[in-house]
Amino acid sequence: MSISKGVALVTGASRGIGRAIALRLANDGYSLALNDIPCNLPSLTALADEIGCVNVKAVSIAADVAEEEQVQEMIKKTVNDLGSVDVMVANAGILKSTPTLIETSLKDFDDTIAVNVRGVFLCYKYAAKQMIAQHQQRGGTPKGGSIIGASSVTAKQAWAGLSAYSMSKWGVRGLTQASAMELAPYGIRVNAYAPGSIDTKMVEKFAVDNGRDHKEYLAEKAQTVPLKRMGTPEDVANLVSFLVSDQASYITGQAVSVNGGLFFD
Template identity: 70%
Template sequence: MSIHKGVALVTGASRGIGRAIALRLANDGYTIALNDVPSNLPSLTILKNEIESIKYGGQNLRALSVPADMREEEQVKAMVEKTVRDLGTLDVMVANAGLYKSAAPMVDTKSEDFDDTLAVNIRGVFLCYKYAAKQMIAQHTQRGGGAGGTIIGAASVAAKQGLAGLSAYSTSKWAVRGLTQASALELAPYGIRVNAYAPGFTVTKLVEDFAVTSKLDPRKFFADLSQDVPLKRMGAPDDIANLVSFLVSDQASYITGQSVSINGGTFFD
């Protein structure tokens, strides 16, 4: 009999925060479904092999690659269906996949960049919430009640404090907060908790790209940002993974509808 905790699906898992979350939940005992865009399948395969080398309770873990584009509803629906078909259930959805297009004043932001950012960062999160919730509601009914599952979204410090030059990104992340709160209210009767993590600047390729497009040296950019953080360091992907590990655990069973700040003290709610 399996002693694994359940099945977690992590989007945008090929690198950065998504990769750290997938590895942490695997080490916590979850079977992991790994998502990213199809072009990142080689990186997902590497991560899948790494997860399957992990033992939990003396048993090898299992992982599944489920490539999909978060902007495409039928692909997101199929991703959830394949996860359940191959792994048997869906207990945790982490809608981590995100997009950052460019740093530009609002008046210079291209409409297509604005649309692309919202398509991934909020439409994609909405679709993940929607199809994960449908599955979890069905499971809740089949099981005759009890805890129905956990859904986690990717917000940001930009979801709580608008940032100059990031109008599209800030807009998308504020929307994640609203979606998370409304979904938490709607899904509570089914024992489904919905929360989001709201990190400050974290050492990832996404933030490095922000520095590059802003014509800044990434190393100096990271060093300068660290000086503005009370804890005097940038966030690491593992910091966010640790928070997600807590939010999906029974220890967080009374927490729902929250976008939890994790930023070293740079912003207080």
């Protein structure tokens, strides 16, 4: 077993962007704690086995990030199994599209906020508490840890039909900025990634839910992007790899766009 670069905890890691981030951080040399909801545990276990093939330790932790006690236990298990939490990637999120604001049910709104906002808040909070404790144990070294959240292009320019989702991702931006200021004294940097349309199962479901053929939808969306292609999960993973690295040591409080030029900020 090679010496670990640190321990990274990635939520929503069973597929899509979360999976790509976990694989990239494993290749970067981090030990991985892989999280998703219990029904996705088989996919997490398979991912842990795949990561093990690159000589990196990985553990699977089933937990609902919207539940406080489960997030606390997730952090505790990560520390018990791997020794620390040096990187937290609060990636887990859901998207429920409806034609208009007035057709959005209260349940869909509450579900979206529970995962996309409360879930990120809980991950930030309990990862930060662990990182602060580690910072103090290590004698207050400048490098205290890195926290990354999942924002979106819709947090910078909202999309029609995604009122609750857009609101939730604006919330991640605000939480990221405030947390970055509060945690800076402990050497903890807090940033977010803000993807445009990324070719994932979530986007496929969005297309199907709106009565669109998936491939036709992707081709159409690609034409709206200056780079004329959809983003991939690996595009986001590449950014996360940079943001948690020493090369990004002067970057905090940012929601960095990964959108092929779709939106400039």
